[in-house]
Amino acid sequence: MTCGEKQFTTRSSLECSGHGSCFAAEGANVSICVCEPEWTGAAHWMSAEGRDCHLSLIAIRVLWAILLVVVTAVFVLYFPAFWKKLRSFQNSQVVRMARSRRTRRITDHITLLTLLIYFGITTPSMATFAVLALVRPLETHVAIDLDATLLWWICRSSYYICTSLYQPALISTLVKQHVPGAQGIFAERTLSSMALTLGHVFLGTLAFVSVAAENRAVSIGTWVACMGGAGIIMIILALQALLLKRTLICQLDSAYQYVGSEEIKIVKERMESVQNHNVVNAIVQATIYISFAAIPYLYSYYDYLLPISWMTIPSNALLVVRTLMISSDSGNREGLPTIISENVKDNFGISESEITAGTTVRISNVEDSRLFAAGDHFNGLHRKEITAQQVNTPPAIELEASTSLSRTVTDTLPPSAPPVGTGESEGDPDDVVPDDSDIDTCTVPEMPNASVAPALGGGSAEEAGVNHNQENMS
Structure with a gap:
């Protein structure tokens, strides 16, 4: 294909997207793009190297630098507090043993477990990927370079595991005191969330297929499957959140009729707010995933999307850290506005x-x-x-x-x-x-x-x- 020809995933009818020049390759009847400094066609998953010069290395480095600063800041500011709570949890088990009471596992404390995964797995893999993208941007591509692909898969999988653990527990904590049978409802929700998370983990492994195949057709197929599958999972999560919200509203309304407690109204408002956020978040992600799967023009722009999307991960971690700090400092495990009965x-x-x-x-x-x-x-x-x-x-x-x-x-x-x-x-x-x-x-x-x-x-x-x-x- 001529480098300036507009076909399938080619960005522009301009020669090399206006950031390079076409030259005939020696010994071959084809032309390739020679990009200007700080421009490239090398991209995640389906590289357009030699075909286009559509990606700005300066913009990519800036995005990864911002992400690295955010991740580092969250770690430096909040890891000590998390570590203190983790040590406190360990100390509490010693106290329980001294009192001949049953000890508890870290898996029984969902907030701590979520942060342990985030600080222990998600943060190191994300920070390492960002450093590699800054130091050697032309050799750090998902589904092309094995080390980058492995870091991407670890970070992505651990984040979705954190989400599947934390979100159901969050809603359960808000409403379980006021909804009969809430434990069973959220046990089912947790199982379904874990099943969908396994779907995300499996879809991520398709990137390794692309690495091994080194074939453009295989890369396109795995890309469409990964992005499209992720979009479908997010749609399912949005529908699940809507259904759960409707069920819990009915239950809380019924409880309010019996008890007339102002606390139930506050719980209902918070639950609706959390679920509405989950629905909007899932719909936005589904739209992005499906767009990148369905529009060939976007295939080689994942280099911009990846650091931007990962910036939401530290912000979600802040929510969990804030939850842990508030619950411990105030003694109010629900984090609800205080109501003195x-x-x-x-x-x-x-x-x-x-x-x-x-x-x-x-x-x-x-x-x-x-x-x-x-x-x-x-x-x-x-x-x-x-x-x-x-x-x-x-x-x-x-x-x-x-x-x-x-x-x-x-x-x-x-x-x-x-x-x-x-x-x-x-x-x-x-x-x-x-x-x-x-x-x-x-x-x-x-x-x-x-x-x-x-x-x-x-x-x-x-x-x-x-x-x-x-x-x-x-």
Whole structure:
């Protein structure tokens, strides 16, 4: 093909896209493009080297430099905080062992696990790829150079794994206290998300087929399959998010009719916001993927798309880090705006003037020590069995309940109402203790025959999960 001829994936009818000149190749009846300095036709997946000069090496280097700065900044600023929380989680397991309680795995703490994958796998592979793209841009191409392809596949796969872990847990954390059967719904959602993630991982392996084949027709076929398949997966994710949002809205509306809690309205608004974001994000990605699969003109412009699309990865990691920090600092695992219920104000004597944003109440009883967000319902806890300490409000005030919690949420629920509380989360962030000084010391000397009255649905507070906040995943 003549280098200036417009065919299939050729960018322009201009000779070498206006950034080079056609010269006849020695010993062959063809012409090739000789590009101007800082312009090239070498591209990811389907190189147009010798056919075109459509890519600016300066622009490509600038994009990768920006990405490298962003990735490095996120790592430097937030990795120490993540490492501190990870060590705290490890320390908490030592504490649990000392108390003869069941220890937990990192897989039980989804936020920490997500960040562990991001900082341990995604960040190093992405940063290494960016460095190679800056140092040797003409030899760092996906589906052409093996080392670049491997780094691209590792970064892409680990990111989608993080997403499949974090997104379902985020929604589950928001609504599980108010939606009967939420655990089952999100168990199915997690499985389907992992299945779609495996689809992304498999599609990424097609790049290695292109590396091995070194054939333009094979490269085109694997490119269309990878981009088109990714677009279809994103459409499925968008439909899944819409269906889940509709189901949860119905459930939350029903719960609000029973309980009338303002917290349920806030949960509904946050859930809708998160799901709407997921839908828009999936639709945008699907549009981009399908466009790059269906329009031959775009095939060789992946060099611009790749660094731009990867810039969204650190921003998503910031959301997870922020979630972890807020949940640990405020004690409110949901990250919800604080709602002080009448139970807390009336029975613990906390006045409006003493309540500030982020207020939490520490409840200790002879069986366990828990940190609840203000606004939770402390069903069945009696004066002689608890003390309350308002924390995160300078100065800290220690309060003792003056009366039994005679009025609880059960007073307003008909017998058929769905339960408000759910079981204890496996990824309990309260088990993350930065050091020994953070271990709850607000306890009461053990009393004979002390117990916690049955909560909703019967059983102990431990069994009913007295509105035990879940891992903050916002």
